[in-house]
Amino acid sequence: xxxxxxxxxxxxxxxxxxxxxxxxxxxxxxxxxxxxxxxxxxxxxxxxxxxxxxxxxxxxxxxxxxxxxxxxxxxxxxxxxxxxxxxxxxxxxxxxxxxxxxxxxxxxxxxxxxxxxxxxxxxxxxxxxxxxxxxxxxxxxxxxxxxxxxxxx
Amino acid sequence: xxxxxxxxxxxxxxxxxxxxxxxxxxxxxxxxxxxxxxxxxxxxxxxxxxxxxxxxxxxxxxxxxxxxxxxxxxxxxxxxxxxxxxxxxxxxxxxxxxxxxxxxxxxxxxxxxxxxxxxxxxxxxxxxxxxxxxxxxxxxxxxxxxxxxxxxxxxxxxxxxxxxxxxxxxxxxx
Amino acid sequence: xxxxxxxxxxxxxxxxxxxxxxxxxxxxxxxxxxxxxxxxxxxxxxxxxxxxxxxxxxxxxxxxxxxxxxxxxxxxxxxxxxxxxxxxxxxxxxxxxxxxxxxxxxxxxxxxxxxxxxxxxxxxxxxxxxxxxxxxxxxxxxxxxxxxxxxxxxxxxxxxxxxxxxxxxxxxxxxxxxxxxxxxxxxxxxxxxxxxxxxxxxxxxxxxxxxxxxxxxxxxxxxxxxxxxxxxxxxxxxxxxxxxxxxxxxxxxxxxxxxxxxxxxxxxxxxxxxxxxxxxxxxxxxxxxx
Numbered sequence: 001x002x003x004x005x006x007x008x009x010x011x012x013x014x015x016x017x018x019x020x021x022x023x024x025x026x027x028x029x030x031x032x033x034x035x036x037x038x039x040x041x042x043x044x045x046x047x048x049x050x051x052x053x054x055x056x057x058x059x060x061x062x063x064x065x066x067x068x069x070x071x072x073x074x075x076x077x078x079x080x081x082x083x084x085x086x087x088x089x090x091x092x093x094x095x096x097x098x099x100x101x102x103x104x105x106x107x108x109x110x111x112x113x114x115x116x117x118x119x120x121x122x123x124x125x126x127x128x129x130x131x132x133x134x135x136x137x138x139x140x141x142x143x144x145x146x147x148x149x150x151x152x153x
Numbered sequence: 154x155x156x157x158x159x160x161x162x163x164x165x166x167x168x169x170x171x172x173x174x175x176x177x178x179x180x181x182x183x184x185x186x187x188x189x190x191x192x193x194x195x196x197x198x199x200x201x202x203x204x205x206x207x208x209x210x211x212x213x214x215x216x217x218x219x220x221x222x223x224x225x226x227x228x229x230x231x232x233x234x235x236x237x238x239x240x241x242x243x244x245x246x247x248x249x250x251x252x253x254x255x256x257x258x259x260x261x262x263x264x265x266x267x268x269x270x271x272x273x274x275x276x277x278x279x280x281x282x283x284x285x286x287x288x289x290x291x292x293x294x295x296x297x298x299x300x301x302x303x304x305x306x307x308x309x310x311x312x313x314x315x316x317x318x319x320x321x322x323x324x325x326x327x
Numbered sequence: 328x329x330x331x332x333x334x335x336x337x338x339x340x341x342x343x344x345x346x347x348x349x350x351x352x353x354x355x356x357x358x359x360x361x362x363x364x365x366x367x368x369x370x371x372x373x374x375x376x377x378x379x380x381x382x383x384x385x386x387x388x389x390x391x392x393x394x395x396x397x398x399x400x401x402x403x404x405x406x407x408x409x410x411x412x413x414x415x416x417x418x419x420x421x422x423x424x425x426x427x428x429x430x431x432x433x434x435x436x437x438x439x440x441x442x443x444x445x446x447x448x449x450x451x452x453x454x455x456x457x458x459x460x461x462x463x464x465x466x467x468x469x470x471x472x473x474x475x476x477x478x479x480x481x482x483x484x485x486x487x488x489x490x491x492x493x494x495x496x497x498x499x500x501x502x503x504x505x506x507x508x509x510x511x512x513x514x515x516x517x518x519x520x521x522x523x524x525x526x527x528x529x530x531x532x533x534x535x536x537x538x539x540x541x542x543x544x545x546x547x548x549x550x551x552x553x554x555x556x557x558x559x560x561x562x563x564x565x566x567x568x569x570x571x572x573x574x575x576x577x578x579x580x581x582x583x584x585x586x587x588x589x590x591x592x593x594x595x596x597x598x599x600x601x602x603x604x605x606x607x608x609x610x611x612x613x614x615x616x617x
Contacts, residue, residue, distance in 0.1 A: 056371075182328040182366070228378065272430070
């Protein structure tokens with residue numbers, strides 16, 4: 001599954017960079033993210049809950065930041081599995097920042113997600129619909145947090 | 154996180170299989186298929202797709218064809234189940250459907266066969282005079298990877314014809 | 328499969344009492360044709376199953392001219408498929424039940440279970456919505472009625488509270504000069520459907536004016552979708568081909584499909600247009616002849 005989003009945030013590029021490099025702040029934006037733990041400089045572990053109706057998955061994920069080009073680009077690889085053995089996931093993500101003006105930054109990210117296992121077989125059509133929804137919520141959350149911070153500072 | 158579950162108790166299952174009554178303690182998550190194959194040793198009923206789509210596991214419960222992989226054993230408490238082992242008479246004589254399947258070369262690898270025979274048996278008990286379209290539609294729940302289905306359909310239609318002839322003959326005799 | 332406890336309820340009251348104890352750690356088991364599949368695939372993890380399949384008071388099929396159809400939630404698909412009553416009064420249900428899953432599933436699975444599972448591509452649901460079906464839901468706290476079109480919230484998610492049980496499905500008596508048509512499209516005859524559409528048309532036979540129109544689409548959103556704008560557009564107007572074409576475009580515009588393994592979103596939108604046109608025309612013709 002490929003998810004691509006491009007959107008603008010009213011915040012300076014440095015601030016956006018700091019935000020997306022702070023795993024706690026990013027975790028807060030991911031719907032269903034319960035916990036983030038730093039393992040080392042480039043490795044994080046997280047727990048993400050997702051589901052629809054009675055079907056619930058609880059993914060334990062490990063993310064490794066593979067390329068950090070301050071303040072414009074960050075690449076990461078994520079791997080994980082559902083604690084209830086419903087499936088496993090691998091994800092490659094690239095986030096690019098572009099300075100539009102002093103106070104506006106364009107964020108574009110593209111993510112390639114592969115889910116295997118029972119959840120993927122049974123829930124393929126549901127997963128795609130949900131992935132779209134989660135992506136939209138994620139973008140909304142980032143914008144809100146960054147722009148709210150802008151206002152309060 | 155995984156909920157720590159307390160140990161689940163087995164429950165009593167009273168069931169009649171191929172004319173014989175059983176009283177067995179089973180776990181709630183035991184499917185009818187596993188019960189038949191593993192607890193009763195009746196391995197004629199097959200497990201194939203593990204996906205509730207192929208029908209190889211079809212058995213007859215109270216005259217209805219059902220997929221035994223998709224029913225819990227406890228759900229058929231007090232009911233009567235017939236498996237492929239229960240069709241032929243005790244002296245080994247096959248039913249007319251079983252004979253027809255053999256005569257029409259309806260089996261290749263044979264894995265879907267028990268399911269097909271059970272579905273066809275139940276169908277012909279329910280419908281005396283199905284058209285070929287009826288037969289094709291009602292056998293949709295039994296997939297076969299080898300034959301292309303034609304031989305199965307021909308065998309069933311042959312049995313339909315023969316049974317009708319026999320009935321007419323008996324009516325004349327009366 | 329994970330381990331779970333199993334309790335058989337013999338009356339509706341007993342079932343309500345049990346589910347109110349277990350709430351959402353328990354699951355109601357009817358035929359189990361969706362539930363057992365999900366259990367085997369380890370997609371759901373209840374602590375207990377409450378088996379209601381043996382509750383006789385939930386298995387009935389009644390019709391009278393005033394109240395219409397009342398069917399118990401445990402009515403099997405096979406019963407609907409073979410019932411002469413359903414064939415006479417609601418032929419669309421008779422027809423579509425022939426193609427629900429397979430005979431084996433229809434022999435054991437129930438209409439109530441099908442509705443509560445809330446898979447958005449379930450066959451009977453769009454037709455029942457077009458027919459104006461209503462649900463009776465019970466619990467220890469009392470009972471309530473919900474129109475079927477308001478029952479669904481998301482994939483596999485309904486308005487049922489954790490302690491509630493669906494007990495009855497009611498369908499109003501067929502209106503004079505009306506018909507409901509159901510059409511679905513799949514790439515393989517007995518395969519998973521790409522899109523399905525159900526349309527009710529009630530017509531003034533002399534003037535060809537559509538007294539009532541209800542277009543319902545499934546597999547184009549997380550829930551069965553009532554095409555409100557398209558239905559309102561046709562309602563009250565004289566049936567013509569160009570109006571029908573416009574209504575179909577409006578209906579497609581109301582959908583929000585996702586591309587997946589079986590079809591792209593664009594293809595689904597296109598299919599909706601075609602099926603809405605065909606189903607509405609068929610329903611109109613049948614309504615006139617009724």
